[in-house]
Amino acid sequence: MEAVLKLENVSKKIGKKTIIDNLSLSVQPGEVFGFLGPNGAGKTTTIRMIVGLMKITQGDIAICGKSIQKDFEEAVSHIGAIVENPEMYKHLTGYQNLVQYARMHKGVSKERINEVIQSVGLTNRINEKVKTYSLGMRQRLGLAQCLLHEPKLLILDEPTNGLDPAGIREIRDQLRTLTKEKGMSVIVSSHLLSEMEMMCDRIAIIQNGRLVDVQNVKDFLDTDQLAFVVETGPLDNSVTWLKEDWGVEILENGFSVLARKEEIPALLKRLIDSGVDLYGAKQVSKSLEDRFLEITDMAGGQING
Amino acid sequence: MVNLIINEWVKHFRKAGTYVMIGLILLVVIGVGALEKYEEIKNPTFNPDWKEELQQQIADDKKFLEENKNDNIDSMTERNIAINEYRLENNLPPSPEKNIWSFVYDANMAVELAGLFTIIIAAGIVASEFSGGTIKLLLVRPISRSKILLSKYITVVLYGVFYLAIIYVFSCILGAILFGMPNSDVPHLAYVDGQVVERNMGIYLIGLYLLNSINLLMIATMAFMISAVFRNSSLALGISLFLFFIGSSVTYILSSYFDWVKYILFANTDLSVYTDGGPMVDSMTLGFSITMLIIYFIAFHALAFGIFKKRDVSA
Ligand SMILES: Nc1ncnc2c1ncn2[C@@H]1O[C@H](COP(=O)(O)OP(=O)(O)OP(=O)(O)O)[C@@H](O)[C@H]1O
Numbered sequence A: 001m002e003a004v005l006k007l008e009n010v011s012k013k014i015g016k017k018t019i020i021d022n023l024s025l026s027v028q029p030g031e032v033f034g035f036l037g038p039n040g041a042g043k044t045t046t047i048r049m050i051v052g053l054m055k056i057t058q059g060d061i062a063i064c065g066k067s068i069q070k071d072f073e074e075a076v077s078h079i080g081a082i083v084e085n086p087e088m089y090k091h092l093t094g095y096q097n098l099v100q101y102a103r104m105h106k107g108v109s110k111e112r113i114n115e116v117i118q119s120v121g122l123t124n125r126i127n128e129k130v131k132t133y134s135l136g137m138r139q140r141l142g143l144a145q146c147l148l149h150e151p152k153l154l155i156l157d158e159p160t161n162g163l164d165p166a167g168i169r170e171i172r173d174q175l176r177t178l179t180k181e182k183g184m185s186v187i188v189s190s191h192l193l194s195e196m197e198m199m200c201d202r203i204a205i206i207q208n209g210r211l212v213d214v215q216n217v218k219d220f221l222d223t224d225q226l227a228f229v230v231e232t233g234p235l236d237n238s239v240t241w242l243k244e245d246w247g248v249e250i251l252e253n254g255f256s257v258l259a260r261k262e263e264i265p266a267l268l269k270r271l272i273d274s275g276v277d278l279y280g281a282k283q284v285s286k287s288l289e290d291r292f293l294e295i296t297d298m299a300g301g302q303i304n305g
Numbered sequence B: 001m002v003n004l005i006i007n008e009w010v011k012h013f014r015k016a017g018t019y020v021m022i023g024l025i026l027l028v029v030i031g032v033g034a035l036e037k038y039e040e041i042k043n044p045t046f047n048p049d050w051k052e053e054l055q056q057q058i059a060d061d062k063k064f065l066e067e068n069k070n071d072n073i074d075s076m077t078e079r080n081i082a083i084n085e086y087r088l089e090n091n092l093p094p095s096p097e098k099n100i101w102s103f104v105y106d107a108n109m110a111v112e113l114a115g116l117f118t119i120i121i122a123a124g125i126v127a128s129e130f131s132g133g134t135i136k137l138l139l140v141r142p143i144s145r146s147k148i149l150l151s152k153y154i155t156v157v158l159y160g161v162f163y164l165a166i167i168y169v170f171s172c173i174l175g176a177i178l179f180g181m182p183n184s185d186v187p188h189l190a191y192v193d194g195q196v197v198e199r200n201m202g203i204y205l206i207g208l209y210l211l212n213s214i215n216l217l218m219i220a221t222m223a224f225m226i227s228a229v230f231r232n233s234s235l236a237l238g239i240s241l242f243l244f245f246i247g248s249s250v251t252y253i254l255s256s257y258f259d260w261v262k263y264i265l266f267a268n269t270d271l272s273v274y275t276d277g278g279p280m281v282d283s284m285t286l287g288f289s290i291t292m293l294i295i296y297f298i299a300f301h302a303l304a305f306g307i308f309k310k311r312d313v314s315a
């Protein structure tokens, strides 16, 4: 299958500063692909180049096989995007805003506009001016705007910024429907791993403008070794066997452990037998988070200059 | 393209400011009408002795011609003499009672105001998309940046024409109501190649409005260029309004000292000098001015489009 999006050795320099350094990756049809990286990593810059808002210093980007540099109109017609905050015309209503964008694409009917409004849950407020909208409502309108023309590639820069938990969940469900039923591909960016894990099929970790790694979330969850956090009362002398037999890491209210799923009952049983109070055990994809934190911690929590 | 222009048009017509502008223009025209009506009632202007007066004027002008030798003033005086003689021969009083046409002529003062508003729109139409952040969603469409910018420029020009049309039509209507149609035909008398010719007044006035708006068009184009290049509407507005108000007078003052002044935009924007009076610098011709205007026009657009197309958008 032809990749929906292909970045080949893309670099971006502004002045003397290299903001994106030789980035290559591709996104397949029906895939949710995440850009994960700390503030200033270059996620937004990469997205800006993909949608043609910024010129590419070196390399090329193709959408459905069309170069964004040489064949802009054709390439960008496959894209629906929110770049950073979706700013709309504040003095127009939500509906009037959507009509503006509909006029710029071929074949977006009134019915289609209404259908999209329905799907982002704005039907009741769509005829109010955008300046009266909350941040979350603007995000929803932004999403509506990029779905109008049924693009093959949806690009959402921090789509959950400002959404309430219900809204985040809705977006997640919607992305699933769009990708699984309509075969749309989606790129989302975020600096929150937990969020990305739930939405994405693959995650690219970006730092300092370089691609550090591309992780397959599902593989990751399916590996033998899973990470669990076990919440307990005082461990007392169980610490010894936990460390020796299981290699756990002691936390404030318990410990974390890497183990296979079927080993967990035995571990928990022995804990109870040892008289430790057990409050809960949950699975976390520890090593992905570790990896991410490892990367972000390299700069000691500082934004890289 | 048409859709893009509709979009721009809609964006502006949903703003309260647009209606304030239209309202102000109508108000100025009404104001002029009210003043003139008041004047007319207070002291009726028609002068039954106009023939004697004209003869006196012609005699004075001829004497003046003999005493003075100055190309510019001479051609103007010759023109006045010719037109006045034509009036005597054809029994056309110079200032007949006020009528719809004289009012439309006077109302062309409001063109300055239309110019002002067109410049305001030109200065904001690109910059406001950047300051509002809406430029991102506007450019992520299957439409080239040039087309987007062109649609905005066309919108600016359409707004200018729209305001002019409002002034023209509204002053026609108001003039007809306040002063009525002229009793007899009042043609406009033009002096072309040593001949006096009669012109239809309505058409002459439309021409006058358009000629007046060349200055306006050039400054609006400049405002548009600054707006597209610097993405800053205050800067565009500031520079353009400054030049709009003082450009011509400063150029005029400079013109008596330097010859190169003829290359300045404002030395060339008033094309009516070639039919009435004379240009700022003697060596200038109509062809020269038109060439200069075209050069400026192309330069403004080359800058605006060249930079807008290449720019990295990170608003
Ligand atoms: N127009 C610009 N000129 C100079 N540097 C820029 C410009 N735009 C971005 N940068 C720099 O490029 C780097 C990447 O910025 P970018 O906005 O892509 O980060 P990001 O990954 O989206 O971060 P965040 O999570 O904060 O949104 C930053 O160091 C930023 O300072």
Ligand SMILES: [Mg+2]
Pocket: A043, A044, A045, A084, A157
């Ligand atoms: Mg960002």
